[in-house]
Structures are given as structure tokens and as C-alpha cells.
Amino acid sequence: MQKQRICILGSTGSIGVSTLDVLARHPERYQVYALSAHRQVEKLAQQCRQFQPQFAVVSDPQYAQQLRDLLAQFSSTTVVLSGAEALCEVASAAECDVVMAAIVGAAGLPASMAAAQAGKRILLANKEALVMSGQLFIDAVAKSGACLLPIDSEHNAIFQCLPQNYRRDLQVSGIAKIVLTASGGPFLKRDIATLAQVTAAEAVAHPNWVMGRKISVDSATMMNKGLEVIEAHWLFGASADQIEVLIHPQSLVHSMVHYVDGSLLAQLGNPDMRTPIAYGLAYPERIASGVEALDLSQFLQLNFFKPDFARFPCLQLAYDALRAGGSAPTVLNASNEVAVEAFLQGQLGFMQIEAVVAESLAKISAQSVTDLASILEVDRQTRQFASAHVAAIGT
Numbered sequence: 001m002q003k004q005r006i007c008i009l010g011s012t013g014s015i016g017v018s019t020l021d022v023l024a025r026h027p028e029r030y031q032v033y034a035l036s037a038h039r040q041v042e043k044l045a046q047q048c049r050q051f052q053p054q055f056a057v058v059s060d061p062q063y064a065q066q067l068r069d070l071l072a073q074f075s076s077t078t079v080v081l082s083g084a085e086a087l088c089e090v091a092s093a094a095e096c097d098v099v100m101a102a103i104v105g106a107a108g109l110p111a112s113m114a115a116a117q118a119g120k121r122i123l124l125a126n127k128e129a130l131v132m133s134g135q136l137f138i139d140a141v142a143k144s145g146a147c148l149l150p151i152d153s154e155h156n157a158i159f160q161c162l163p164q165n166y167r168r169d170l171q172v173s174g175i176a177k178i179v180l181t182a183s184g185g186p187f188l189k190r191d192i193a194t195l196a197q198v199t200a201a202e203a204v205a206h207p208n209w210v211m212g213r214k215i216s217v218d219s220a221t222m223m224n225k226g227l228e229v230i231e232a233h234w235l236f237g238a239s240a241d242q243i244e245v246l247i248h249p250q251s252l253v254h255s256m257v258h259y260v261d262g263s264l265l266a267q268l269g270n271p272d273m274r275t276p277i278a279y280g281l282a283y284p285e286r287i288a289s290g291v292e293a294l295d296l297s298q299f300l301q302l303n304f305f306k307p308d309f310a311r312f313p314c315l316q317l318a319y320d321a322l323r324a325g326g327s328a329p330t331v332l333n334a335s336n337e338v339a340v341e342a343f344l345q346g347q348l349g350f351m352q353i354e355a356v357v358a359e360s361l362a363k364i365s366a367q368s369v370t371d372l373a374s375i376l377e378v379d380r381q382t383r384q385f386a387s388a389h390v391a392a393i394g395t
Contacts, residue, residue, distance in 0.1 A: 004281075005033040007090050009111050010102035011047055012040040013212055015125045015151070018273045019100050020047060022281060022289055030281065034090035036103070039063055045070035048078045055090050057081045087111040092118035098281065100151070101126045104214055105337050106379050109133060113372060119144035123280040125151040127231045128337075132330045132375055134234050149280040150235055154180045154228055156276035157254035157267035158236065168237030178238055179256040180228055181248040182307065183207065185220040188249060192311055198350035200343060207249075217340045221353055222307065226318020230329050233322055240322045245315065246304045252294060253302065270294050313354045317361060326366040327378045334382035335360035342390045352393060360386050 006023060010016045016035075023030045036057040037044040045067055048056050056071075056078050058064050064082035071078055081090070084107075091099050092114040099115040100123045101108055108126035113133065115122050117140050124130065130137050141148045150156050158180075159166075163173050170176075186205055187195060204216040218224035229243050256266040269275050270291055278289035309316045314336070321332040339356035342348035348356070360382055369375045 001029060003029060003031045004097045005095055006030055006098045006100065006281075007034040007036075007093075007096045007115075008032070008100045008102065009036050009087060009091060009108060010038075010100075010104065010126075011035040012037040012043045013102055013104065015102035015273060015277070016100070019102070019123075019277050019281075020051065022274050022278050022287075023051070025290055026287060029287070033093070033096050036087055036090070038103075038107075041066045041070065048076055049074055052076070053078055054095070055079050055081060055086075057083075057086045057090055059083070084110055088114035091115040091120070097121060098123065100277075101129065102151075104128070104212060106132060106334060106376075109375070110372065113137060113140060116140040116146050116148070117144055119146045121147040121149065123149050123151045123277070127152055127227050128333050130234050131227050131230045131333050132379065133372070134230075134329065136369070136372065136375070138234055148235075149283055150231075151273075151276050151280050152228060152231065153271070153273065153276050154255040155232060155235055156279060158232065158257055160267045160279070161255070161257040161265040162236070166236070168235075170236070170238055170242055174260045175242075176258040176260050177242045177244055178232060178236060179244045179246055179258065180225060180232060181246050181251070181253055181255050181304075182222060182225045183219065183251045184247045184249055184307075185222065187220055187311075188247065195311075196349055196351045200346070203343070203350060213344060214337070214340055217343060217353075218336070220350075221314040222312035223314035223318065223336050223340075223353075223357075225307075225312075226315045226321075227333065229315075229318055230322045230332075240319055245307055247307050248302070248304050250299060250302055252296075252299065253304075268294055268296075314357060317354065317357055321361060324361075324366045327364075327369045327375070328361060328366040330369065330375055330378045331360050331364045331366070331382045332357060334379045335386040338383050338386035338390060342394060347394045348390055349394075355393065356386050356389050359389050 032051040032053040034055040035053045038059045061082045068080045091111040098121045101112040102125040109129040112129040203220045204213045206216045251271040253266045272291040274289040321328040335357045339353040
């Protein structure tokens with residue numbers, strides 16, 4: 001078997017680390033072609049020492065020199081690059097077979113798009129890329145013949161429950177709706193009146209999943225689920241009315257598909273991202289992921305209930321942005337990234353995250369976006385507006 005050459009965009013984050021764990025279990029199948037990180041140079045150096053990638057990419061020339069100095073200590077042959085263009089180059093290189101797109105936020109869009117245009121197998125863990133670029137990304141995949149596989153646990157679950165060779169048409173496939181499950185995050189049962197006092201440390205303490213700080217805050221506000229609703233629209237061709245969200249605190253049923261004959265198919269498993277990662281890497285085969293089998297006898301009950309939009313207003317904003325279309329999802333994502341970072345830095349209250357996003361959507365009109373440049377310009381303008389609003393209302 002010829003080894004698949006893997007490029008991991010965002011290798012020092014939780015998805016990247018889990019991906020490397022799966023790859024290490026199957027050295028006969030995979031080899032690491034390129035790794036990338038933003039600024040975690042020492043961690044990236046350790047990964048390079050273990051996996052010996054051909055390339056390592058960091059965000060800034062200063063970090064690149066630090067990485068070269070660390071790699072020189074063990075005579076590594078890894079070539080160190082820096083900058084957004086270098087990310088696009090390794091993601092679209094002819095020597096690369098598979099791209100794990102795991103850079104958090106809008107920063108991951110250009111390299112993910114480059115991989116799509118180059119016809120790669122894309123394991124998409126960066127939901128924001130698809131939220132921002134929508135039809136543009138889907139069209140690039142179709143034109144190049146790329147293989148787009150969702151890695152978010154919910155979308156991966158839906159993918160596993162769909163008919164083989166699904167073609168983004170629910171009606172033709174006899175599907176009534178798809179259901180995204182959500183844990184509800186750490187504040188599911190907390191008194192709404194006290195949410196304004198939530199600290200960053202409390203918000204990043206997810207009860208079930210091991211995730212980065214930004215995604216953990218998004219889970220607490222349920223913006224993460226809102227972004228997943230928009231992602232599901234583009235991945236599966238479902239309208240906003242065909243995408244339902246259910247709170248499922250146990251995080252064992254990762255998502256479901258309702259068929260018109262009354263059937264309900266669900267994918268279950270322990271809450272560990274190595275499962276969808278392994279599925280994406282080996283598809284249509286299955287390989288060991290290192291995740292223990294789910295023992296349902298250990299759970300007395302599984303609970304499901306509809307989300308309270310008063311508790312989770314960011315989820316409603318995401319549905320509104322999806323229905324508005326055009327650049328609205330880009331505005332949603334950019335303003336949320338600004339607001340979450342301000343919250344993590346102590347510049348904004350927890351409940352003010354929603355206020356920044358709502359104001360951005362209200363003041364920045366949705367417009368048609370037809371290319372990457374126009375999407376990035378909307379992103380830039382939104383960040384400027386949202387930053388000013390944070391300064392005006394922040395704590």
C-alpha cells in the first residue's frame with residue numbers, strides 16, 4: 001500500500017494533536033508531509049522531531065527562526081516556512097494527498113480554499129472556512145474533484161447516516177431533516193440571571209469535550225452549534241428549516257438523520273475526536289482510532305430537548321444569518337471571533353458577546369460575495385466595526 005501523505009493545518013491544536021495520534025497508530029498507511037502552527041514553536045518542534053515532516057509552517061518569520069534553531073539541535077531535515085502563502089503552498093502541493101484543515105477561525109480559509117482548488121482530500125475541521133465562503137468553497141470542490149469530508153463530530157455523524165454517494169439533495173434521498181446534537185456546554189442549567197458574571201475560566205471548562213479556548217467559549221454560547229448549522233447547510237444542501245438542533249447533555253449521540261419513512265438513523269460513540277478523524281482518513285474503510293467502544297449499559301438514560309433561545313441567543317443569530325444569506329454568515333463569524341477574544345482577554349462580559357454579534361449583523365448589510373477577496377474584505381470591515389463596538393461597551 002502506498003502511504004498517504006498528510007498535511008495538518010493547525011497541528012498543535014486539539015484536532016491536530018488527535019490527528020497525529022491516529023497517524024502514529026498506522027505508520028504503514030500514512031506519513032506526515034507538512035505541519036503548521038501559529039506560535040506554539042516548541043510543541044511544533046517536538047512534533048517535527050517525532051514525525052519528520054518535509055515542511056513545517058509558522059505564522060511569522062520570527063517564529064520560523066526560533067523553530068529552525070530548535071530543529072537544528074537534532075539535525076532535522078524539515079524545511080521551515082512562514083506566512084499565509086506558505087500555508088497555501090503546502091496545502092496545494094502535488095506531493096500532498098490529504099489536508100487536515102484544523103486552523104481555528106477565519107485564518108484557516110485561504111489554505112483550505114487552496115486545498116479545495118487543488119483537488120485534495122480535505123478533512124474539514126475548520127467550520128468557519130465553510131461558514132464564510134459557502135457556495136464558493138463548494139463550487140471549488142466540485143470543479144477540482146476534491147473530496148470534502150466533514151470532521152466536526154456532528155457533521156461526520158450525519159455523513160455516516162446518509163445514503164452512499166449522497167449528492168446534497170435531501171428530497172431525492174428521502175430525508176425529512178437532519179438533527180445536530182449539542183451538549184449545552186457548561187452553563188446549561190445555570191441561572192440565566194447569573195450568566196453576566198461568567199468568567200473565562202468557567203466558559204472554557206467544557207463538561208465533555210477537550211477543545212481549544214475559542215471553541216469552548218463558542219460551545220458555552222452555542223455559537224459553535226450555530227456555525228455548525230450554517231456548515232450543515234453547505235455540506236448537505238439542507239435549508240435552515242431542515243436543520244434542527246437538540247440538546248443532548250451526554251454527548252453520545254453525535255447527530256441524527258430523519259427519513260420520510262419514519263426511520264431515524266443516529267451515530268453514537270464516546271466523545272473523542274479521534275473517531276471522526278480516523279473515519280475521514282481511511283474513508284470508505286475504517287481503521288482503529290484508539291477510542292474505546294461505547295458501553296451503553298453504563299448509561300441509565302439519554303436525554304434530548306430543544307434549546308432555549310433566551311439562554312442561547314447566539315444560536316438564533318446564526319439561523320438568522322443563514323436565512324439572510326450573502327455575506328451575513330461572514331459578518332456573524334468575524335464579529336463573534338472579535339467578541340470571544342475580547343471576552344477571553346477580560347475586555348468584554350460573557351453576555352456581551354451576543355450583543356457585539358447582533359449589532360454587527362444589524363449595522364453591516366448582507367451583500368453578495370463572489371470571490372475570496374470580497375469575503376476577506378467583509379471579514380476585515382466586520383472586525384473593525386466589532387472591535388470599535390467592543391471598545392464602546394466593554395467592561
